[in-house]
Structures are given as C-alpha cells and as structure tokens.
Amino acid sequence: MKFDNKTLDTEMDFIVATDKEFGEVIAMSKGIYGGLDYLPSRYHSWLKDANRMVILARKDGKVIALESVCIIDDGETMLVEGLRVAPSERGKGVAGILQKYCIQLVKEKYPNVKIIRLTRDDKLGPKDFRKYRLITKQGILLVRFNVKELRSRMDDIVHMLEEAGSELCPTVILEREEVKNIILSMTVSNKLLPSKTIIQDWQPFKPIESNLNLLLKKDLHWIVDNKQCPNFASLCTFPFRIPIGDDWFYLNIDMFGKDLAHIKSHLIAHLHNHTQNGHGNIMCQIFMEPSLWEDMAYFCKHVICVEIAKGYTEQYLLESDLHP
Template identity: 25%
Template sequence: MDNSLIRCERVTKEDYEKVMAILPPSEIYNGGDYLPDYFHLLIDMPNNEMYAAVIGDKFVGFALKTTIDDGRSVVTRAVRVSKEYAGKGIAGIMSKWMDIGGPLYRPEVIWHKFSGNRTHSPLLQLTDKGIFNKTSEQDFVFYDTHKRTLEIKYNVIENENQSSKAEYVDVNLLGQVLASTDHKHYLFPDNEIVADDVPYSAIKSNAPLIVSKRTAVVVSDLNCPQRTLLSISNCFQAPIGMFFIFNVYGCLSENIKKHLLLHFAKFLSRSMSEYILLRGISSKGTSWTFLDSAVEEFGFKRIEFYGTGVVSARKRIKNKL
C-alpha cells in the first residue's frame, strides 16, 4: 500500500457517520461497542481528541486520545481500522503521525497509557515482554437482566425504606478521597483508578475528568479507610443492549447493595433498550460473593460475555527520557 495516499486529520462532530462506517459497531466487542453512544459526549470534553486516517474522502482508521494526569499522560482509546485495510499498518501510521505532530508531541506529555481487555487485547502479552509497563490489572464479571425486571426489583427494595449508609459523591469529595493518603492505601494501592476504561493516576486533579454526564459515584464508611467502599458507574447504549459499567474500589461488603440502589436510581431515569448488561469490575482476585448476592436481588444473573478482566499499562515517550 502506498502510504503517501494516507493522511491523518482531526475528527469533528460532523464526521460521526464516517467514523461509524469504518467498522460496523455490531461487530465490535460482540455488539458491546460504546462509541456510537459516547461519540458526542466524548468529543465535547476538552481533554479528548479524535483522529482519523483518511484515503480520498473515506475514513479507514480512527483513534481517540484522552489527556489526563495534569497533562502528563495521553491514553489511546477506541482504535479501529476498516476491514479493507486491516493488517496494512494504518494504526501504526496514525500513532507515528500523532507522536510527531499530535497530542503525544506536546512537551508536557511524558507517558503514553493504554487499557485493554485481558482476554482479547495483546496488552498483557506486551507487558510480559517488557514493551509496556503494567500499572494495574482488574477482574470483571458480567450479569444481565431486562429493564422491566430491574424496575420491579428496584421498586421493591427501594420501598423497604432501609437506612442507607452510602451517599453520592460530588467532584470535590472525590478529589479529596483521591488526595487522601489514608484512603489511597486501601482503595488505590497501585496509585491508579480505572473508570470508563481510562487508567487515571489517583490524584485530585483527575476528579473532574472521571465524572462525566453519565457518571455516578457513591461511597460508604468514608470515616474508616480500611472499610471504605467507593463505586463508580457509567452507562451507554450499545448495539446489543444497555451497558451498566460498575467499578468498585475498597472493601467489597454487604454495603454494595446500598451502593447499587443509589446507582440504579440514576441509571433507570435514562432512556434505554430492554436488555441490560452489568459489568462489575474490581481488583484482581476479588471474591464476587457480595456482588453476586446483591445483583441477584435486583434481578440479574451471571453470564459469560466478553473477557475476564482489564489490564492497564504505560510506556515513557522515548524523546522525553
């Protein structure tokens, strides 16, 4: 392939259909592609930039770059290449272009970060080979149900009027938790918090980036760091159904039910398809007993879907060693 025919350019809101045409969303992540629903949300966030590889007037490649960690890190997300040009170096060409003249070139950027599915991404193998440095690894499990089932179960549990020890967290309080040495030891031992598949350093300045319009954050036992439970939820409509992404940090206990009650209060107010998938994510080696029990009360059942965990890694940018 003649590389001179390929040019890279910044993606705008008007390019939505061209981006979606690169690869059918129904064929990505077994129908769990978040980009069709997240595209406009993400492109409006000031720390996100989208780029495309273009031949003629056709988009043949795409990459989303997210800047975090006080501008010191750039995360590569949502990379995709059309079937017609798969295996022809499109992703590499885009990466090189962005390293020379894009977000990775900026003088303040030191780290290039990645997060990938442990089962389906080559990231774990690349960290094993020392090409990237692994920063954290988490397990996840999937559950599914239907919207009407969740609504009925939620109403029953909500009407029990149980006193809740859990509370919503705003951006300011989340920032305080991230800055707390005592809490960081128990919640983020790797000094990293992964939310919406973005591996943030556990620092106060990342709090406004973690909390988007789709995000809810809940905490319990904040006054006792070794028992503190912090949960973060995000949701998106995918071709296969509505996804509820549930990240859990800290002491997974019976309080998880009260966390879910608060998260579902916001989740159920959204427009969504009938089929719902819940992905619970926590530290490697987590026992899911408490989450299994809690989500079962809300009408969910455990399923096998797409992978078993997520790996985060980074590499230092060579020209800034």
C-alpha cells in the first residue's frame, strides 16, 4: 500500500509496514539505545494490532524511517511510539515529515482523535515545552543481573531482610478477572496512578475499560498489596529478548505509589516470579516516583546486590492537542 505524499512536498514515499521490511528496519535501528532496543521483539506483534498503524518512510526504494501510531483512550488519543530514522538521514527533518504524515493519516482515519501523547527519556528543552504539555514524569532505575545467580540468592535476601527487621509488605498477584475492578477503582486511580495515568512500559493509558482490555491482551503480572483497599500497585512484563547480546532479556516494572517499603516488597515479588524458571541475563527497568530513586538504587546495589547499569534518568509523559 502506497500513499500520496504530494501535500508534504517530500521525495519520500510512505508505506504500511509488513513482515518483509523487518530486516531493513532492524538494520536501520542497529545500535539504538545501546543495544537495548525493544523494537525487534515487538515489530511483528505491532503489525497485528487492530488499533495501530506502523508507517515506514522510503527514499530511493530504501526504508529510512519508522513511526508507530496507536489509538487509545476510547479513540480520543494518538499514542506515538517507536520513532526510528536511519543514521544517514538524521538531522535532515525526516522525523518531522514522517510525524506530519502520520498525523494527516490519523485525522482522515480517526476523526475523533483530539490528543497526541508520547513518552521520552531525554532532557527536554524550551522548544519541547512550547510544543507539548508535561503530564507527569517518573524516575527510571536500570539494573542488570544473571537470572541463575540471582535465583540462587532470593531466599537468602528475603531471610536477611526479615532478620534485619525489614518485614516485607504483602503482595498479591491479581487474577485476570480481578484486574479491571481493582485497577479502575477510584482508590487506585486517584491515589496511586501518576496524574491518573496507567503508564505501562512507556505506554500511557487513561484508567478506562477499553484501555484495560488492551493491557489484558499482554502478558503482564499485576500486583497489589491489598485487593480491598490497595496502597500500592505494580505491573511487570515477561522478559523479552533484546539485541545487546546472546541470551539477554529485558524486564520492565512499573510501580504505582510513593511508599518505599511497598516498592521494595513489590520489586522482590516481581524478581522472584521472573527468576524461578528463567535463564540468561536480564536488564531490568524500574519506573517509579522520582523521590524514591536514590533509596531504591541503594537497595538494589547493597541489599539485592544487582548491578546499577545506568545513573538516574527520567521518563516524561507529554501531550499536545491535535488541531483540525
């Protein structure tokens, strides 16, 4: 499928991504995020999403850029993800042209969309704040460990915490049928979610039923401390492969709440769940209230004894209005 690009006055062609462009996309993205790129694990599933478009820009027959657009929030929000530009084309305005094209396409196909949302982890400048509103931000803690080695120590870690008087808070894994009622409750929405937003691994969702239906299609662990009146909630992906090297996986954990004891307990619970049968090495990205980062970095390094892979970084949730 090929689109008319005359209104954008560009030499690029735009096509809907298919499986056959996978090799070109991965070659174009090589080395991005220091080998921690999620796109190789998600590209094929993205193509199957009914509410998503993955658009490629081509120049002289070669793929030079990619952007994915997902329609969420009952059709009111355009979530922009996965922007990639080939190294040889960076700094030439390609990203801006591709985004304009995607916006044009969304306006035609989804006329009820009113908002553009995206998440970023780089520093924002005055230009960004003229273009976007900052909705919320979270601290990002990145750690790495060997699954087998950490598994061998998990019982000792729990025992050590108990011996030190640091009793772990309760953690309850939610069954699928329990998730909607608990996560959509006013208690969780108003008290725990940052700016009343479920941010799951870089994807921001309003806490509404249609979005929970999208999230429930994923393999996620949902944990709360108490089903009746939650004081803390978290969700975690299953490990997925990343191109940093053989036998390397990514694990993303989103923490909702501001209590340090709870975040420690939830982290222990998620690590215990995902090291029981796994193998290889894991890069684990933990998203949290920024004020908790320093204490959690100390806890990870000196108590759990995993390696801190990166210093403090932030995740920014941004949005702007989609004008007619």
